[in-house]
Amino acid sequence: MTSPTLDVFERHESAVRSYVRSFPDVFTTAKGHLVRSESGREYIDFFAGAGALNYGHNDDGMKAALLEYISGDGIAHALDMGTTAKARFLERFHEVLLAPRGLEHRVLFPGPTGTNAVETALKLARKVTGREKIVSFTNAFHGMTLGSLAVTGNSFKRGGAGLPLDNTVFMPFADFLDEGFDSLSYLERMLENGGSGMDLPAGVIVETVQGEGGINAASFGWLKRLNDLCARWDLPLIVDDIQAGCGRTGPFFSFEPAGIKPDIICLSKSLSGYGLPMALVLVRPDMDLFGPGEHNGTFRGNSMAFVTATEALRFWEDDTLTQDVLRKGEIVQEALEAMAAKHPDLKPDVRGRGLMRGLGLGAEGAANAVCAEAFKGGVIMETSGPASEVAKLLPPLTIPEAALRQGLDVMAKAVDTVAERIAKDQPAAA
Structure with a gap:
């Protein structure tokens, strides 16, 4: 039975609303990996705010730090003025994350x-190089404003722009084409051949694991080769770590196991740790070329997000969380492989890395049906991919193992139900 409060959204909210249609209930409170509705029902969260709640809901440490800051009348809004909250974040971010990884980025x-972070990165790459076009990849998703939408592959999302989305060259991502096709050799051949029609671009933007594009994970070898290619051609490499970063795949930065140091790095989503809006762009020092005020934004000084983000850094003082994510990721992998093996008629394939995983289902509509079941x-879980063909899992990184297994059992039963339904709808063999 759905909540009568849902009628409020039907009467007053725009038709563009999305998640309330997928999750037809009215939520009131949440803690850790659990979300509760006004009816009192509890849900296991395999969605985590689309990756914005990697540490779960209402972490005690972040909540206490935020309440103390607010009760002390701490600065709430400051644009890019100096504040103690921002100073503490910058110092801790450098101490805990950048310095140990040898990253000298500003x-x-x-x-x-x-999307603000991506727009900034694209704008900066063009300023640094004096060139215009950006290389992006098939099935990429980088945001919904015009610049980031131009480097996004999804035709449905692009169709909402209402005007041409230019200055992007799309290349095959990792294993987008048949096995054996070398997408990076193809890109390099396009760059070096004067007859290819491809102008030297301003930069290359990539997700190490494509979140909205279908949980497509590039190999570390592919990422290393891309990094080396960019270095040879003097192309700024932009890694969009907005969804795959902040520990989602294990290490804080998803590109770390590839042994690369991107020129520009985009972070947002779980950066604040508490679901508060926050984004940053890490820039190689010699590329830090914007003049004062040349790029800005009224809400770039979200001090309350600085407070929770600083507290969230406690998770990264050692590799405990990284190892925990990798271990839980193997639990998810094994569970998804079991679902796939049980239902070959759904044309399944298991995707992802760490706690960014998905079950691709080739049977039309199956992934949507699994998430609904x-x-x-x-x-709570959503789909991914250009045809919503992947049932996607983004549980909080801190979810207890017992709860993770419980949620996977629910998903497995959902897959069973959908497989039975599809089998019944199939015509009998001649």
């Missing part, structure tokens, strides 16, 4: 969303 604060069973 921290640029754009507007507080992922899982919701009925008390698990």
